[in-house]
Amino acid sequence: MTDTREQFRPEDHSNDHFLLTTVVGSYPKPEWHDTARELFEDPDSDFDIEDWEESKDDAARLITDEHERAGIDVVTDGEMRRNEMVEYFAHRIDGYEFNGRVKVWGHNYFDKPSVVDEVEYDEQWLVEEFEFTDEVADAPVKVPITGPYTLASWSFNEVYDDEEQLTYALADLVNQEIESLVEAGARYIQIDEPALATTPDDHAIVGEALERIVDDVPEDVRLGLHVCYGDYSRIYPEILEFPVEEFDLELANGDFEQVEVFKEHEFTKDFAMGVVDVHDAEVESVAEIKENIKRGLEVVPPERLTVSPDCGVKLLPREVAYQKMANMVEAAREVEAELDAGEIEIGAVGSAD
Amino acid sequence: MAEIVSTTPGLYPLPDWTKDELSRLKGHQKGDLISGDESGEIVSVYEEARAEVIGAQQSAGLDRIIEGQLRWDDMLAHPLAVHDSVDTRGIVRYYDNNNFYREPVVTGELTADGDVAAELTAADEQVDAGLQAVLPGPYSLSELATDEYYGDDAAFLDAIADFLAGEAEQFPDVETLLLLEPSLVTNSPGDGEDERASAAIDTVASALDTDVIVQTYWGALEEKVHAHLLDADVDAVGYDFVTDHEANLYNINEYGTKDSIALGVVDGQNTLVETPGEIRERIEWVDDQTATDFETIYATANTELFYLPVNKFEEKLEALAAVADAEEVTA
Numbered sequence: 001m002t003d004t005r006e007q008f009r010p011e012d013h014s015n016d017h018f019l020l021t022t023v024v025g026s027y028p029k030p031e032w033h034d035t036a037r038e039l040f041e042d043p044d045s046d047f048d049i050e051d052w053e054e055s056k057d058d059a060a061r062l063i064t065d066e067h068e069r070a071g072i073d074v075v076t077d078g079e080m081r082r083n084e085m086v087e088y089f090a091h092r093i094d095g096y097e098f099n100g101r102v103k104v105w106g107h108n109y110f111d112k113p114s115v116v117d118e119v120e121y122d123e124q125w126l127v128e129e130f131e132f133t134d135e136v137a138d139a140p141v142k143v144p145i146t147g148p149y150t151l152a153s154w155s156f157n158e159v160y161d162d163e164e165q166l167t168y169a170l171a172d173l174v175n176q177e178i179e180s181l182v183e184a185g186a187r188y189i190q191i192d193e194p195a196l197a198t199t200p201d202d203h204a205i206v207g208e209a210l211e212r213i214v215d216d217v218p219e220d221v222r223l224g225l226h227v228c229y230g231d232y233s234r235i236y237p238e239i240l241e242f243p244v245e246e247f248d249l250e251l252a253n254g255d256f257e258q259v260e261v262f263k264e265h266e267f268t269k270d271f272a273m274g275v276v277d278v279h280d281a282e283v284e285s286v287a288e289i290k291e292n293i294k295r296g297l298e299v300v301p302p303e304r305l306t307v308s309p310d311c312g313v314k315l316l317p318r319e320v321a322y323q324k325m326a327n328m329v330e331a332a333r334e335v336e337a338e339l340d341a342g343e344i345e346i347g348a349v350g351s352a353d
Numbered sequence: 354m355a356e357i358v359s360t361t362p363g364l365y366p367l368p369d370w371t372k373d374e375l376s377r378l379k380g381h382q383k384g385d386l387i388s389g390d391e392s393g394e395i396v397s398v399y400e401e402a403r404a405e406v407i408g409a410q411q412s413a414g415l416d417r418i419i420e421g422q423l424r425w426d427d428m429l430a431h432p433l434a435v436h437d438s439v440d441t442r443g444i445v446r447y448y449d450n451n452n453f454y455r456e457p458v459v460t461g462e463l464t465a466d467g468d469v470a471a472e473l474t475a476a477d478e479q480v481d482a483g484l485q486a487v488l489p490g491p492y493s494l495s496e497l498a499t500d501e502y503y504g505d506d507a508a509f510l511d512a513i514a515d516f517l518a519g520e521a522e523q524f525p526d527v528e529t530l531l532l533l534e535p536s537l538v539t540n541s542p543g544d545g546e547d548e549r550a551s552a553a554i555d556t557v558a559s560a561l562d563t564d565v566i567v568q569t570y571w572g573a574l575e576e577k578v579h580a581h582l583l584d585a586d587v588d589a590v591g592y593d594f595v596t597d598h599e600a601n602l603y604n605i606n607e608y609g610t611k612d613s614i615a616l617g618v619v620d621g622q623n624t625l626v627e628t629p630g631e632i633r634e635r636i637e638w639v640d641d642q643t644a645t646d647f648e649t650i651y652a653t654a655n656t657e658l659f660y661l662p663v664n665k666f667e668e669k670l671e672a673l674a675a676v677a678d679a680e681e682v683t684a
Contacts, residue, residue: 099624100369100662105444105453106386106426107376112662114624154451158625198451 004222004245005270005303007187008074008140015336017302019293020073021329022272024226024248025144025190026312027066027078028321033059056081060129061136070322071329074142074188077133079312085146085192086154087111088125093173095119096155114156119169125177127184134185142188143181144226148174148209149202153195164205171209178213182221190224190248197230203238214243224248224272228311232258237265248272250310252292253279262299271300274310275331276324281316283323289331298347302339307332354640355613355647357677360417361410362533362568362591362621363487364657366666367423371402383444383455386426389435389468399424400475407479409667413674417485417529417651420476427454428657429489429533430497432520435468437461438502448539448571450660458499463512465519477525486527490534490567491517491553492542507549514553518560529564531591532557533657537582538572538593551581564588566615570655573600580608591615594635595655605643612648614639617655619673624665629675636676652676 009018036055039047063078082088090096090113097116101109126143133141148170152163160166178189191213196206214223225242227235228250239247251258251274262271275292276284284292296305307328313321338344367375378395379385391399406421425431428447433439434454438461444453473486489497491514500509521530532554542550558565567582568591574582582590589611592601595618605614618635619627636652652673658666 099664101372102366102662103659104451105447106383107372107379107381109372110451116624156622156624158623195451198446199449 004187004220007220008222010073010139015333015340017336017339019302019332019336020272020306021071021332022074022142022188022306022308023067023072023076023325024274024308024310024312025076025079025142025192026082026314027063027076027080028314028316028318029078029080030059030062030318033080057132060132064133064137064141066322067325068137068139070325071333072325073139075133075137075139076142076144077129079144079314081129084110085194086151087113089146089151090155092123092125093119093170094122095159110154112154112156114158115160115166116158118159119166119173121173121176124180127177127180130181130186131184140188141186142190143186144190144192145174145177147191147193147206147225148213149206150193150195153199164202167205167209168212171212175213175215175217178217182217187220188222188224190226191244192226194226194228196227196235200230200234203235207238207242210242210244222246224270226272226311228274229253233261236261240265240268244269246270246272246306248274248306248308250274251295252277252284252310256292256295259295259298267299267304270304270306271296272306272308273299275307276309276328278309278311278313278316281320283320284327286327286331286334289328290335293331293335294344297344301346302336354637355650357636358416358649358651359673359676360415360485360529360531360615360651360653361419361670361673362531362617362654362657363419363422364425364428364659365406365419365421365423366659366661366663368402368405369663371398371423374398383441386441386455387424387431387435389466403472403476404479407476410670410674411480413667413670415483415670415674416677417483418476418480419485419487419531420472422472422487424472427457428452428659429493429535430454430457432469432489432517433457433459433463433494433498436463436466438463439498448535452660454497456499457497459502459509459512461502463516465516465523467520467523469520470523470525473527474525482528484525484527485529485531486521486524486561487531487533488517488521488557490532490537491557492550493534493536495553496536496540506546510546510549510553511556514556517557521557521560524561527561527563529566529651530558530561532565532567532587533570534567535570535656537578538569538574541575541578547578547581548584550578551585554582554585554587558585558587564613566591566613566651568615568617568653569593570617571596573597573604576604576608579604583608583610587611589613589615589649589651591617591651591653593617593655594639595620598639602639602642605639605645610643610645612645613651614645614647614649615651615653617653619652619654619669621654621656621658621669622660624661626665626668627672629672629678632672632676
């Protein structure tokens with residue numbers, strides 16, 4: 001397999017070892033950006049589309065910069081232009097309609113869209129977001145994109161024979177979008193499939209969808225898959241067959257108990273491990289995160305370990321999100337230095353090569 | 354063909370205005386969900402919403418009217434979630450759905466507290482005819498909960514059945530009692546447990562002198578579970594003809610069923626709205642394929658309806674209500 005990781009090593013990287021640090025995607029929105037949305041949606045306000053576009057640009061610039069200040073190697077714009085991970089895409093795909101909110105739990109709702117016609121590619125999804133972020137960032141940019149299985153599972157399907165057929169139809173659209181992103185210069189794309197964690201028996205459908213997605217994607221483009229909050233023993237080691245270079249998995253939330261799952265069978269892909277909990281507002285110390293990172297070295301050697309938070313950090317207070325990222329980067333750099341100095345014993349299967 | 358009675362399984366979506374109003378009054382966290390001792394302001398929002406969904410059923414022309422279970426934040430686990438002898442703990446997944454409820458942990462003796470009866474009594478004032486009560490079936494409720502008091506599964510199931518029977522005894526006069534038993538399908542009871550599940554249903558059913566329907570969904574019952582269920586003294590079993598029509602038809606033809614039947618022929622989890630003609634066609638298909646001469650056929654949705662946005666939910670109520678009047682489809 002082509003090494004897609006080395007291109008993201010910063011020129012001024014101070015250690016020989018390189019633990020790629022990145023984020024899953026979302027970040028808390030600045031309060032003024034939420035206010036701007038409210039004004040834009042208020043029919044009595046004179047806050048117009050241009051004002052709203054300006055707010056999105058400002059927020060994206062600010063949060064991209066905040067990632068860089070925290071020292072993250074591959075950044076995002078914190079998904080400042082997106083409202084929700086299914087709705088955002090459904091609004092841009094022909095064949096979807098919205099009928100209103102449905103309950104998730106308690107008084108938490110989701111505007112679950114319906115597929116009422118064959119899905120077709122309409123306007124661009126993420127190319128403009130990528131181009132803007134790439135221009136304002138000095139660091140390389142990662143593009144998170146909701147995967148077709150999650151887009152299908154979290155919609156009402158009025159048209160296709162079953163969820164599987166809808167998944168494949170959406171996979172073709174995701175493939176089209178990724179081709180446009182690659183053309184625009186994107187080199188690191190993360191496909192988010194949280195729905196896989198809730199219905200693990202469907203891993204073969206996700207695998208087939210990914211085959212469609214990667215069709216014609218150049219070899220130097222790094223593709224990752226993010227899955228979170230599930231029982232990984234039900235999808236591992238089967239997922240190793242998926243045509244992606246990296247798996248980004250939440251592990252801090254479960255206190256790394258599931259690390260054992262990945263040690264039972266050699267982890268043959270890159271391992272992006274969640275080392276900070278996104279559902280706990282207490283900031284982990286650098287020392288604690290270093291220990292978490294070392295748990296990842298039980299699974300893969302350093303050259304295949306990526307360090308990231310468990311999931312999108314958007315539900316945390318902004319200052320907590322920032323501090324967690326900054327501590328995460330500091331911890332990664334310290335572990336690299338200790339690896340350089342031979343102070344850490346590497347225990348992963350296959351680490352001798 | 355038998356008389357068709359249009360009804361619904363309940364657990365309706367909240368009207369949109371109450372989604373905002375109640376999240377403002379109650380909050381978004383698990384500690385903010387319904388407790389059974391909510392403030393007057395919250396009570397009055399629910400009263401208004403209940404009146405609205407009863408009105409929607411009446412104007413659609415449904416034969417059975419339910420109160421809507423709008424307060425059931427924890428879905429079928431609600432009657433326990435508000436009980437004094439129950440602690441609610443973490444948020445857990447509700448069957449195989451992207452929905453969650455608070456895990457109810459029973460820590461003391463379960464005695465009827467009248468929570469469901471009070472909702473029904475309030476609805477009764479607005480309903481002249483056709484009032485239908487809805488309760489979780491005892492087996493499903495026991496599967497959704499955790500026991501830290503009764504000690505073993507059999508004793509816990511009996512306690513839940515007695516609790517539900519006690520609740521039902523406080524009901525005003527109702528035309529039908531509907532027991533929702535999805536766990537009989539999704540967590541099929543094993544040997545011995547299947548018999549006890551049927552006996553538990555009997556306990557609840559015998560609390561009221563009225564027609565009782567036990568509705569199963571998300572697939573079909575295992576054969577033995579189905580056979581035991583038919584031993585319970587209920588008037589009709591409900592089958593999910595949306596998710597698995599073949600296996601349900603097989604069960605009915607292989608083991609027979611009660612004199613009346615409930616047919617889940619409208620999809621409670623998809624926004625595609627069935628026409629009255631399509632619903633009628635599905636009912637006639639079952640009638641044609643089975644040997645029983647049914648007394649009553651209850652036409653209903655296969656699952657609870659809170660999965661739907663309000664507009665599609667209302668359209669489905671209207672389609673169901675219109676089915677009895679729909680022209681007979683000629684084969």
